[in-house]
Amino acid sequence: MQSSDQTLNQILDLACKHFKVPREKLTPDEDFFKTLGIDSLQALDLLTRLEHHFNVELPDYELQGVSDFRTLADRIQARL
Amino acid sequence: MWNQPSKISHFMLDLTPYTCLGAALRDALDRWPNETCLIESDRDREKLRLTYSDFKGLARRLLRALQDADFNPGDRAAIIMTNQSKWLVSAYAIFYGGGVVVPLDYKLSAAEHLELLAHSKAKFLVVEYYLWRAIMHSPEFKNAKMQVVLVTEAPAAVDLAGAYRWEEFRRKGEPTFVNRQKEDPASIVYSSGTGGRPKGCVLTHENYLEQCRALTAWYPFWPGVRYLSILPTNHAIDFMVGFIGPFVCGACVVHLRTLRPEYVRDAFTRYKITYMSLVPMVLKNLERGLRAKFEELPKSRRFLLNRLVSLNRLLTRRRARVGLSRILLPQVHSAFGGQLRAMFTGGAFIEPSTLQFFYDLGIPVANGYGLTEAGTALTLNDFKPFRADTVGKPLPGVELRVLNPDREGIGEVAVRSKTVMSHYLDDPELTTQTIVDGWLLTGDLGRFDVSRHLQLFGRKKNMIVTEGGKNIYPEDIETVFDGLPVKEYCILAAHYIWPAKSLGHEMLIIVLRPESSQQFNSTLRDDLAARNRRLPDFKRVGGYVLWDREFPRTASMKIRRPGLAEEIRKRLDPSSAVVEL
Numbered sequence: 001m002q003s004s005d006q007t008l009n010q011i012l013d014l015a016c017k018h019f020k021v022p023r024e025k026l027t028p029d030e031d032f033f034k035t036l037g038i039d040s041l042q043a044l045d046l047l048t049r050l051e052h053h054f055n056v057e058l059p060d061y062e063l064q065g066v067s068d069f070r071t072l073a074d075r076i077q078a079r080l
Numbered sequence: 081m082w083n084q085p086s087k088i089s090h091f092m093l094d095l096t097p098y099t100c101l102g103a104a105l106r107d108a109l110d111r112w113p114n115e116t117c118l119i120e121s122d123r124d125r126e127k128l129r130l131t132y133s134d135f136k137g138l139a140r141r142l143l144r145a146l147q148d149a150d151f152n153p154g155d156r157a158a159i160i161m162t163n164q165s166k167w168l169v170s171a172y173a174i175f176y177g178g179g180v181v182v183p184l185d186y187k188l189s190a191a192e193h194l195e196l197l198a199h200s201k202a203k204f205l206v207v208e209y210y211l212w213r214a215i216m217h218s219p220e221f222k223n224a225k226m227q228v229v230l231v232t233e234a235p236a237a238v239d240l241a242g243a244y245r246w247e248e249f250r251r252k253g254e255p256t257f258v259n260r261q262k263e264d265p266a267s268i269v270y271s272s273g274t275g276g277r278p279k280g281c282v283l284t285h286e287n288y289l290e291q292c293r294a295l296t297a298w299y300p301f302w303p304g305v306r307y308l309s310i311l312p313t314n315h316a317i318d319f320m321v322g323f324i325g326p327f328v329c330g331a332c333v334v335h336l337r338t339l340r341p342e343y344v345r346d347a348f349t350r351y352k353i354t355y356m357s358l359v360p361m362v363l364k365n366l367e368r369g370l371r372a373k374f375e376e377l378p379k380s381r382r383f384l385l386n387r388l389v390s391l392n393r394l395l396t397r398r399r400a401r402v403g404l405s406r407i408l409l410p411q412v413h414s415a416f417g418g419q420l421r422a423m424f425t426g427g428a429f430i431e432p433s434t435l436q437f438f439y440d441l442g443i444p445v446a447n448g449y450g451l452t453e454a455g456t457a458l459t460l461n462d463f464k465p466f467r468a469d470t471v472g473k474p475l476p477g478v479e480l481r482v483l484n485p486d487r488e489g490i491g492e493v494a495v496r497s498k499t500v501m502s503h504y505l506d507d508p509e510l511t512t513q514t515i516v517d518g519w520l521l522t523g524d525l526g527r528f529d530v531s532r533h534l535q536l537f538g539r540k541k542n543m544i545v546t547e548g549g550k551n552i553y554p555e556d557i558e559t560v561f562d563g564l565p566v567k568e569y570c571i572l573a574a575h576y577i578w579p580a581k582s583l584g585h586e587m588l589i590i591v592l593r594p595e596s597s598q599q600f601n602s603t604l605r606d607d608l609a610a611r612n613r614r615l616p617d618f619k620r621v622g623g624y625v626l627w628d629r630e631f632p633r634t635a636s637m638k639i640r641r642p643g644l645a646e647e648i649r650k651r652l653d654p655s656s657a658v659v660e661l
Contacts, residue, residue: 041361
């Protein structure tokens with residue numbers, strides 16, 4: 001199984017591609033709603049993409065209260 | 081599937097003789113035993129399909145078990161769940177047994193849930209497992225007083241801290257039907273108040289029966305109609321048009337247990353949806369998706385589309401003509417399943433351009449205005465004609481007036497209607513301040529245009545409504561900032577300080593008064609930002625204001641918010657005073 005850091009980095013890479021922003025704009029602990037200027041539905045769209053990549057299924061509620069990539073990575077890592 | 085009948089009223093249960101929801105729903109279940117009433121889909125997987133007869137069987141066995149567990153008429157039973165079939169089955173069982181439903185917002189924290197459970201004195205609780213897990217592990221759980229808790233979808237072999245599994249909590253035998261009077265409470269719905277003064281709106285059976293009659297008069301349901309539910313059923317709109325309304329007309333509710341845009345789009349075509357309710361955020365997402373698709377079209381097809389949209393706009397200028405629009409724009413309508421008649425929205429500001437975009441495609445979005453204290457909706461667009469810059473006309477039976485209008489005719493909106501709540505639970509003082517001589521003071525600023533459409537211009541009250549349709553009150557989030565190393569602080573809605581005479585982009589700000597020798601530095605800013613991030617994203621404050629004067633306080637040393645807002649308004653300009661957080 002891959003490490004948490006690998007998961008986190010892959011999420012950051014995928015988020016950059018999905019939202020078409022430079023990689024350096026995204027950091028693990030910043031509020032992605034604010035950094036990316038997205039709403040929770042756009043975040044759910046990203047979650048779908050991440051599910052396909054990691055081959056896991058995350059219910060919507062797993063994203064409730066999550067606003068940084070590190071926490072998101074933890075949630076995904078727990079299901080790998 | 082049934083086509084739209086020529087006489088809708090023939091299909092709707094006549095609600096006139098009923099005094100309570102339990103009796104009306106009971107007769108509805110018997111009237112259409114073989115019609116499908118509920119479909120539940122998780123993403124693209126259909127998990128459940130129930131006829132009215134199936135639904136009745138489930139609810140009766142549940143209620144028998146509840147009554148054997150000392151459930152009595154007037155008992156309060158809270159429900160904390162997302163939109164799903166067990167919400168409706170449980171609520172019906174509670175109404176049938178003469179109980180009072182306490183619908184709580186599943187997005188609140190465990191501590192907030194426990195606070196409202198205590199305030200409502202709920203004896204019973206029905207809750208989804210993942211929410212119960214959080215509640216069980218909350219430090220405040222030890223004080224919980226619920227007698228019976230039913231947990232849905234709990235994994236096998238997990239400890240439920242004495243709660244029962246909803247799926248196994250059933251008994252054979254006849255439950256006892258308990259009739260209620262019109263003025264008896266049907267539900268206690270919290271409009272705010274997790275921060276100290278809970279506002280539990282006590283809504284009566286009459287409130288709901290009247291609201292149902294008014295809404296279905298404009299937007300009828302009948303057997304074969306399918307309503308897509310993506311909002312939680314604790315949401316007033318979904319409770320009415322995703323439960324009571326369709327059920328008393330023999331229609332079907334489709335619960336989609338995800339908000340993911342791709343599955344919402346899929347549900348339209350899969351289930352040939354007739355109506356749905358949504359919040360501005362979802363509507364905007366649909367708009368974005370459609371605009372992106374239009375952009376991808378070859379130039380010639382985009383040109384043709386634009387011409388057809390213009391033609392549709394012209395032909396629907398006076399009233400919506402969904403049938404004609406389907407012929408003119410078949411591909412757009414087939415993407416929505418080809419049966420969509422209207423989408424409902426309200427509560428939060430929506431850009432008129434978004435509403436107009438959908439209307440021009442022949443997909444009417446019935447935007448309205450309402451507040452928890454007055455049932456589901458007070459006004460609604462009836463598309464005769466459509467006015468994107470308004471929240472529609474008063475529904476049948478709703479009297480609205482504008483108090484103390486200024487030179488532009490704008491003043492506080494007041495309402496008198498049989499849909500207005502009975503009172504705030506255990507708070508006669510607040511009730512007296514809010515309902516004056518039979519008129520409910522909404523705290524919203526508006527005016528009527530010549531065609532009796534209501535236009536809203538802002539809020540008098542210190543709160544905001546988010547794009548997700550959530551009411552956020554400053555008092556409910558202030559505790560997160562407890563211990564912030566400043567002399568004093570206070571959270572206010574920006575429009576409460578600087579009235580905007582417009583809606584949209586509403587923001588909360590925190591007013592900070594540092595100690596006399598204190599500098600506002602990066603450490604303090606980081607502390608502020610970190611505390612803010614502990615709040616769910618939709619509850620966060622958007623900026624801060626530095627203030628160097630003592631906050632005005634009442635005799636009991638509470639901050640006098642109107643006074644503080646007024647002082648700030650006199651001395652500071654929003655463009656330079658508010659710093660984004």
